[in-house]
Amino acid sequence: MHRRKFLQQTAMAGAGVMVAKSGFSRLTKFDDFPVVRIPVGQRKFKSDAVEALITEVNQKIGNKEIAWLFNNCFPNTLDTTVDYSLIAGKPDTFVITGDIDAMWLRDSTAQVTPYLPLCKKDKKLQQMIEGVIRRQNKCIIIDPYANAFYKDGSKKSEWIKTDRTDMKPGVHERKWEIDSLCYPIRLAYHFWKETGDTAPFDEHWKEAMALVVKTFKEQQRVNGKGPYSFTRETSFATDSLPLGGYGYPGKPNGLICSMFRPSDDATIFPYLIPSNFFAVKALGQLAEMWETIGKDAEKAKEARDLAKEVFVALQQVTVMHPKYGKIYPFETNGYGSINLMDDANVPSLLALPYLEAVFPSDATYLNTRRFVLSEDNPFFFKGTVAEGVGSPHTGLDMIWHIGISMRGLTSTDVKEMAECLEMLRSTHAGTGFMHESFDPSAPIKFTRKWFAWSNTLFGEFVWKMYREHPDLLKAPVPEVAATPPSKQKSRWKIF
Template identity: 80%
Template sequence: MHRRKFLQQSAMAGAGVLVSKYSKAFNNGKAVFNVDEFPVVRIPVGQRKFRSESVENLINDIQANVGNKELAWLFNNCFPNTLDTTVEYSIINGKPDTFVITGDIDAMWLRDSTAQVTPYLPLCKKDKALQKMIEGVIRRQNKCIIIDPYANAFYKDASKVSEWKETDITDMKPGVHERKWEIDSLCYPIRLAYNFWKETGDTAPFDDHWKEAMTLVVKTFKEQQRITNQGPYSFQRKTSWATDDVPMGGYGYPTKPNGLINSMFRPSDDATIFPYLIPSNYFAVKSLTQLAEMWEKIGKDLDKANEARALSKQVYVALQDFTVMHPKYGQIYPYEVNGYGSINLMDDANVPSLLAMPYLEATFPTNVTYLNTRRYVLSEDNPFFFKGTVAEGIGSPHTGLNKIWPIGISMRGLTSSNTKEMAECIEMLRTTHAGTGFMHESFDPSAPIDFTRKWFAWSNTLFGEFIWKMYREHKDLLKAPPVPVAVNPPSKEKSRWKIF
């Protein structure tokens, strides 16, 4: 089922029995529980897809040592959600193979699957079963890229025909669920493979399939620089959703060739307005640098390493021409540009985002331009930053106006250097799960019971990663009673869209 179809689901339908059972336990939209009466919402042991002893030990450690029992309960539910509900692990031809669905959609996104399992990587050294499972994700991603490097989501069955076959005008291949070209779809598998190698020292998945897939990654990036022509990719969809279609015959609005990579879609799976998506290009710079190191040290191919490194440098140099002097915030990064002078100022909660660039190691957290940009995207000058009476945060055109994303709140905490801000993010997440015990795609910042997607594993696992980081580095922020968060009411006047 397509993600759009979940936008019309009410929170009452999404939360099901939990909301009806605990509907009286809400105060101004916040879930309120007696700390001794948290309901059991994690899937029963016998129905869990994959068990990690290290993950279970970490859960037990946090439950025993975190003062705020609601946060410990949320961690217990959210951090293992990917393993509990989305992982299909098997051995194929003697090698691990792991298919990872997003949650309520039975398909594997290259982005989501990486984001869902990356937080488990530090546990692999003491958990070989977990290490093998993640090796299987890398191998499955390589298979997917080889099927079609322009696709963003795939079926487990390589012969399955997409549900979008009749509506999408593009070169749709069997096994592909959706063929939306997004730069980050090829960056995330590099990120996973690189960090897997660095954490474990294991080079088993870097075989001929990996080499073939990575060769296609660089080839595709170069094609989408569109230096001499538009390249082989185009996409159109017969739909009433404007953000699901690509204009100008499926090639997007024109860009001036300058070394940047065109991305027809954002990580939200929404079409870009201007195809030079800045945070995704920065992500590509980092990913190509990592790929070059892997080609050199694991693949033993200096030509491939030099090719990746040269492309990374070319994109980076081109990016230096695209910052904006904002009258209030100073020099900032735009979200999208076209090379002709047109600029889209905004940010989207989906990662890669401008906010998340340090998390992806695409810039330093102390970079002045990033810090200026951060102040901008976390303000009401960002047309997709919303404030309510309960919470505030970045949303997305994907879910419409006045819906903020827990992913954005978790990412704000993960990239913050301010303990007060971290505490505020923790408190917003603690009080907006709508009694379900899980994170969602988005919610109304004045009424968290109005949310989209009750089963969204990426959001759950990222929340767990945030709480784990706080446990290691700022354990005092997880104490009870929780630190109250002050959320100012939304301003009456606000521009919702800025394109210059």
């Protein structure tokens, strides 16, 4: 089922849940909360390390509602979306997004990445994530322009009757998004760094990574439009591309064209800035893997040279905003046109430090962040219960739990972190889980009651607060002062 079809269905379903359990957001004893996590016998995958962490957090944090939410949300990917097996003696893991029975390269990476630090304590968890890397490589080899795939490589897409593109068997949806190829690099790189395991970096990985670089270069569109085009018979303008399926033109300048956003909505202008920043970081990580694991200096140089080319082009895209100063736009076309906004889907402008694509102390990023978290961003919405970034994908006046979690994860201000925790705690609509989007004045109205990425990201945020700011997990959430800007530091390199 297409994601848009959940807008009305899940909102109505959520209302039924909330009416039955309207008091949960005010309870403080953990035993008073209902059991909403899927029963043990029905869970898809069990990690001893994840269960041990859940037990530890539940025992040690004072805010029992957040502990309950962590118990439900952090393992949700493992409980409900993972299909792990061995193929020819090697791990293979297919990961659905939740309520849609397909595997997105983006979502599957985001869903399992928070578990990586636990792999050293859990060999089975490590093997499961190795299986995700192997499955992603297979998907990229099928079609590097596709964003979502079926487990059955012979299955034909439900979109085959409406989509005018080169739709191959095994592909669920073929929307070209830069981030679809960045995320598998991110997962493989951090898997290697956390475990030291190079088992998944085989010939399939090498073939897939060569296709990634080839596809990025094609979509710089220096020598014509490239091989990709896409149109769909649909009433949603954001589900199709104009001008013969190639989208609105961009003036070649070194940036990579992305015809769709991580929301799976069409871009307005082809140079999607957050995704190009993500590509720079991912290509730098790929170059390091080619050098150290692949022992291929030529491939490493090709990836690093492309990263530098895109990075140089990104230095030319900043704009001077009359209120916020120099900021990054969301999209450009190389001809001078810009789109000033942000979308809660990741990569976003807000999420750039989370992806290690910019330093959190970067002055332009901080200006951009102030813009994104203001009503000058047309997709930032305020209500009586919460505020945050939404998305054209879910319409006006609906904000995303992912956006609130990401705001907390990228913040250097303890007061802001506390505010994000409180907004997340108070907007689960009695379900015990995070959702896609919700009405900031009436969280009872929400979309997607089963969205594993949103759940796991919330768990990652709580875990970070547990390690770094445990006082924020007391009950009630304490009043804290803002962190002085002078303490906003970073020790990363971009590429």
